[in-house]
Amino acid sequence: MSSSVQLLTVTGQGLTPWLERLAGLRIRVFRDFPYLYDGSLDYEAEYLSTYTRTETSVCVLALDGEQLVGASTGLPLCHEMEAFQRPFIAQGMAVERVFYCAESVLLAAYRGQGIYRAFFDGREAHARRLGGLAYSAFCAVERSADHPLRPAGYQPLEPIWRHFGYRPEPGLSTHFGWKDIDQPSETDKAMQFYLKRLDTAS
Structure with missing residues (x-):
């Protein structure tokens, strides 16, 4: 990891002083493919208040x-919105x-320096400290290979996720809506869940 970057882990209310900067960072990074998110600070404030x-x-x-260049969030799924819980409940989990x-x-200039891996390690360590949690999970948007805004030479992250121990779980998917930067209104996106057992090292 770059020697100029320091990691700080906060929980619960400890995130409050960082909310405005985190909202701006999310909007900036998620404008890029594959999310293409045309975000607003008002929505971000409401979304991030969950944490x-x-x-x-x-x-x-x-x-x-003092510059926030990256951030990674997580919480027990029971505290997330219903759209993310529903597929697990349907599968009896x-x-x-x-x-x-x-x-x-993470800002592009800081990628490839081990920070992304540190984000996963930090969240998984927190989950293990909480206790009683069997799986770590996330979901990722699915975009077609011929999407018009897919950059030339785009490299999907799935090989990295697999290296970290995560696998796409058949039957665990959902839809979530946001406005794309090239669209006039919000549309639903297919989202695939990836799982890793927390007792598994990667």
Whole structure:
């Protein structure tokens, strides 16, 4: 990891002082493919407040001096919105046993330095400390290979996720809506869940 970057882990209300900067970072990073998210600070404020309402949430912040260059959030799935819980309930999985890794955002200049791996390690360590959680999970948007905004030379992250021990779980998928940067209104997106047993090292 770059020697100029320091990681800071906060939980629950400890995220509150960082919310505005985290919202701006999410909007900036998620504009890129594959999310193409045309975000707003108002929505971000509401969305991120979820993490300040439970002390079981975690956010791993990446700081270069005083600049927030990356962040990674997570919390037990039982505290997430219903759209993310529903597929697990349908498969007979207890949401209380799943830790949900919500997102990792990192400025392009800081990628390839081990920070992304540190984000996963930090969230998984937090989940293990909480106890009673059997799985770590996240979901990723599915985009077609011929999507018009797919950059030339785009490299999907699935090989990295597999290296970290995560696998796509058949039958665990959902839809979630947001406005794409090239669309006039919000549309639903297919989202695939990836799972890893928390007693498995990667």
